[in-house]
Every structure is written in structure tokens, then in C-alpha cells.
Amino acid sequence: MPYAMCFLLFMIGLYCAVVKKNMVKIVIGLAVMEYAVNLFLIMLGFRVNGAAPIVDKTCYDPATGRVTAGFLNAAVDPLPQALVLTSIVIGLGTLALLISICIRTYEKYGTFDITQIRKLKG
Amino acid sequence: MVIFYVLLVFMLIAAIIAVETDDLLSSVICVGAVGVGGSIMFLFLRAPDIAITQIVVEVLGLIILIRATIARDLTFISGDREFFGLVVSIVIMLVIFLAGVRVLGNLPPFGTPVFSQVPDAASRTYIAEGLQKTGAANIVAAIILDYRGYDTLGEATVLFTSIIGATVMLRSKCRKSLEDRNG
Amino acid sequence: MKGMTIIVKTISSWVKLLIFLFGIYIVLFGHLTPGGGFAGGVIIASSYVLLMLAFGREFVEKNLSLTASSRLDCVGALMFVAIALVGMFYGAASFFWNFIHQQYLADRATEFKLVSAGIIPLCNIAIGLKVGASLFLVIFALSVFCNDFRCKGSARELM
Structure with a gap:
């Protein structure tokens, strides 16, 4: 059920990105879609009553140099977290790129409306 | 929950x-x-x-x-696109919605990750041997900078490129204003 | 453009150092506690953005100019690649080989200490430098552009 709500969030972002006419609204839709996808990937690795994937001294055995079996069976999946961590920062970079394209377009055409921009072509 | x-x-x-x-x-x-x-x-x-x-x-x-x-x-831009564009958008959304509904039926229940059922999953290896092999207590740091360093290198490249793109997009105006201010 | 009111200026002159130190802490302890180069770099950038919003653009430009921040960006990226390349010429020839940990630290029980994990703290510093400098750079560029733009048209004055 949380997966379905996350998918609904994605659909709201998609609706905003494909239907709206305002360029800033399209950027906002892309941002909402990005949040939904990140959230979905993290949710896939969640374990009920799990532990964060950070080893501390209570779940580490210094004699053998290995983590305990309890930690191994309680930790959530660290791999999606590592991938999403890079994806969030990339999202900020692409957001800046999109906004600079929007500002440039506004300076040239004087509007954020994409249908007007298409009519002014040529 | x-x-x-x-x-x-x-x-x-x-x-x-x-x-x-x-x-x-x-x-x-x-x-x-x-x-x-x-x-x-x-x-x-x-x-x-x-x-x-x-x-x-x-x-x-x-x-x-x-x-x-x-x-x-x-400017308050309201209203939707014209008819043809709207129809195409609705069709795209419908296709993605149907594909998503089909995928949602096949997901494991919430709270039981896939890697806990697979005996030799990559994540299991990272958790079990991450501290011993890399020395980092934070397994996520061990993955992004040691096991999957290429991924981080690619991320750095993408960030660099997008920032350069944004700066170039805004550059002519920046340069003009800086020159005006300096001399 | 001359900054906000005296209250904002006073508070942000107290808080800026704390935010900067917190960013450095997050970067340096990234291999032991939650955080790391990405989060720490963004926090460092946000401390400069706070200064820019509170004191105006010229104040920040005196401290960290546009060319200096773009150079820091390049230094971070090159440092990351250089650390990865050293592993190629040092023992087992492979890209991103954790040479410090494997050669010097593996048999010394350095877990949960600050000096551990080989190249991971060094990579964290490089990534933090790169992310912080580049995000500061893009917000600075947007600020320069928006202010010029506002001079022409109607102005709802923010700063």
C-alpha cells in the first residue's frame, strides 16, 4: 500500500509535467517525480524493525573482525541508499540547469507560456 | 507503520x-x-x-x-493545452499508469526487502564484509566510495556538466554586468 | 541589494561559522557517522548562500570570487580522479583500489577511529569540495543574472 501511494505521487508529478503550460510548473512536476522515484527506491530496501546500515560497537565482534549475525539480519538494504544519495545531488544540478533555461527563455520571449513560445517561433 | x-x-x-x-x-x-x-x-x-x-x-x-x-x-497562466496535445498527454499517462499497476502487483510486501530472501545478494556481502574490507563503519560510504567508485565518478561528471551548462546559459549576462561594475 | 535588516545580519554573522563547522564535521566524519561528502558539501555551500542572502552579493564576492570557486570546483574533481589513479600505480593495479587501507591499516584494528578506511575520508574531502564549490557557483551565477534582470523591469524587492 505505501508503494501505491508513492506511485500516485509519481502520477501527480507526471500529470503536472505533461499537461501544464507554464514552464516553471513543468519543472515543479519533474521535481515531484524525482522525489517519488527516490522514495520508492528507498522503500524497496526497508525492513520492518530494521537498523540503519551503520555498524557500531555493539554489533561488531573485534575477535573475528566481522559483524554479528543479528546485525546482518536486521540492517536495511544499503545499496539503494548509496545510489539515491548520488541521485539527489544530481537532481539539484539538473534543477539549476532547467531553471536557467527557463530564465533565459523568459528573457527572450517575455513569458513562461509554452504555447505562446511556439507561436513566436521563426 | x-x-x-x-x-x-x-x-x-x-x-x-x-x-x-x-x-x-x-x-x-x-x-x-x-x-x-x-x-x-x-x-x-x-x-x-x-x-x-x-x-x-x-x-x-x-x-x-x-x-x-x-x-x-x-503572469497567471491558467488553462490547459489545446486538444491534440491534451489527448496525447492523457494517452501517455494512461500507458504509464497501466504499466505501473501491473508492476505494483508483482512487488514484494512492504517491509521485506528482496535481498533478505536471496542468499548471495550483493547487499548481503556489503553488510557482512564492508567493515572488514574497507574499514568504514558507515556501509553507505563504503559502497559509494569504494565498492562502487565508478558510480560516484560518473555522478561527479554529470554534476560538473550540468553546472557548466547552467553557467554557460547565464554567462553573457554575468560577464557584461561584471565588466560594467569593474570599469 | 545592500542586504537585509540589522537583525538578520547580526544573527547570520553568529550562525555562519557554526554552519560552516558543521559542514566540515559532516565531511570529515563521513565514514563513521551519517553524512559524507555530498551532504557536507551542500551544507558548506549553504553557509555561503546564507551570507549572500543576508549581506548582499558584493560581500561574498570579496571573500570567494567567481573564479576562485570555479577553480575550487576543478581542484575537487581532479583530486578525486587523482586519488583513484594512484591506486593504479601502487601495488595491485586497479582503478579505485583502496591502497592505504589494504597496505597500512588492514591489520591494525583501526575500526571506529578517525584515521581509518584508507582513501574514503580523502575522497569525501574531494567530493565535499567539488559539490560545495559547484553549487555555490550556480547560485551565484543565478543571483548575478536575476539582479541585473530586475533592474530593467518591475521590481518586487527581495534583497
Whole structure:
């Protein structure tokens, strides 16, 4: 059920990105879609009553140099977290790129409306 | 488990307001609400690294978006696209919706990750041997900088390229203003 | 453009150092506690953005100019690639080989200490430098552009 709500969030972002006419609204839709996808990937690795994937001294055995079996069976999946961590920062970079394209377009055409921009072509 | 539903409903309401309101400034602020809800959700999903990064990135992204929308003579653009574009958009959304519904039926139940059922999954190896092989107590840091260093290198390249793209897009104006100010 | 009111200026002059130190802490302890280069870099950038919003653009430009921040960006990226390349010429020839940990630290029980994990703290510093400098750079560029733009048209004055 949380997966379905996350998918609904994605659909709201998609609706905003494909239907709206305002360029800033399209950027906002892309941002909402990005949040939904990140959230979905993290949710896939969640374990009920799990532990964060950070080893501390209570779940580490210094004699053998290995983590305990309890930690191994309680930790959530660290791999999606590592991938999403890079994806969030990339999202900020692409957001800046999109906004600079929007500002440039506004300076040239004087509007954020994409249908007007298409009519002014040529 | 209840906290997840509460946060998800909050995010959904904020997203709907962000999409449907006509004022761009309030729309941007509602996107910030979606991001903050996501950050708290990451905290409860046992991902503290992501929560820290998300909340700070959210603040900076909000500053960037407000920069774009404030001090324009905010033209309230309402209404949808013309008929043909609208039909194509609805069809695209319908296709993605049907594909998503089909995928949702095949997912494992919430709270039981796939790697816990597979005996030799990669994540299991990372958790079991990460501290011993790399010496980093934070398994996520061990993955992004040691096991999957190429991924981080590619991320650095993408970030570099997008920042250069944004700077080039704004450059002529910047240079002109700097020259005006200097001499 | 001359900054905000005296209250904001006073508070942000107290808080800026704390935010900067917190960013450095997050970067340096990224291999032991939650955080790391990405989060720490963004926090460092946000401390400069706070200064820019509170004191105006010229104040920040005196401290960290546009060319200096783009150079820091390049230094971070090159440092990351250089650390990865050293592993190629040092013992087992492979890209991103954790040479410090494997050669010097593996048999010394350095877990949960600050000096551990080989190249991971060094990579965290490089990534933090790169992310912080580049995000500061893009917000600075947007600020320069928006202010010029506002001079022409109608102004709803923010700063």
C-alpha cells in the first residue's frame, strides 16, 4: 500500500509535467517525480524493525573482525541508499540547469507560456 | 507503520496543491513541503544519510526556484493545452499508469526487502564484509566510495556538466554586468 | 541589494561559522557517522548562500570570487580522479583500489577511529569540495543574472 501511494505521487508529478503550460510548473512536476522515484527506491530496501546500515560497537565482534549475525539480519538494504544519495545531488544540478533555461527563455520571449513560445517561433 | 501513511498523505496533499494552484510562489513553497515530508520519511525508513542530504538539498533547491519566480511580473497562466496535445498527454499517462499497476502487483510486501530472501545478494556481502574490507563503519560510504567508485565518478561528471551548462546559459549576462561594475 | 535588516545580519554573522563547522564535521566524519561528502558539501555551500542572502552579493564576492570557486570546483574533481589513479600505480593495479587501507591499516584494528578506511575520508574531502564549490557557483551565477534582470523591469524587492 505505501508503494501505491508513492506511485500516485509519481502520477501527480507526471500529470503536472505533461499537461501544464507554464514552464516553471513543468519543472515543479519533474521535481515531484524525482522525489517519488527516490522514495520508492528507498522503500524497496526497508525492513520492518530494521537498523540503519551503520555498524557500531555493539554489533561488531573485534575477535573475528566481522559483524554479528543479528546485525546482518536486521540492517536495511544499503545499496539503494548509496545510489539515491548520488541521485539527489544530481537532481539539484539538473534543477539549476532547467531553471536557467527557463530564465533565459523568459528573457527572450517575455513569458513562461509554452504555447505562446511556439507561436513566436521563426 | 502509521507514520508512513501520515507522511505520504501529507506529501500527496502538498503535491496536489503545488500542481493545482495558480500562484507560482505558493506552488514552489508547496514543493518545499513535499521535500521536507520526504526527508522525514527517509529518517523513519532508517536512511539517515539520505535524510541529511535531502533536507539540505531541499533548502538550496527552494532558493533556486524562488530566484526564478520572484520579481517576475507573475503572469497567471491558467488553462490547459489545446486538444491534440491534451489527448496525447492523457494517452501517455494512461500507458504509464497501466504499466505501473501491473508492476505494483508483482512487488514484494512492504517491509521485506528482496535481498533478505536471496542468499548471495550483493547487499548481503556489503553488510557482512564492508567493515572488514574497507574499514568504514558507515556501509553507505563504503559502497559509494569504494565498492562502487565508478558510480560516484560518473555522478561527479554529470554534476560538473550540468553546472557548466547552467553557467554557460547565464554567462553573457554575468560577464557584461561584471565588466560594467569593474570599469 | 545592500542586504537585509540589522537583525538578520547580526544573527547570520553568529550562525555562519557554526554552519560552516558543521559542514566540515559532516565531511570529515563521513565514514563513521551519517553524512559524507555530498551532504557536507551542500551544507558548506549553504553557509555561503546564507551570507549572500543576508549581506548582499558584493560581500561574498570579496571573500570567494567567481573564479576562485570555479577553480575550487576543478581542484575537487581532479583530486578525486587523482586519488583513484594512484591506486593504479601502487601495488595491485586497479582503478579505485583502496591502497592505504589494504597496505597500512588492514591489520591494525583501526575500526571506529578517525584515521581509518584508507582513501574514503580523502575522497569525501574531494567530493565535499567539488559539490560545495559547484553549487555555490550556480547560485551565484543565478543571483548575478536575476539582479541585473530586475533592474530593467518591475521590481518586487527581495534583497
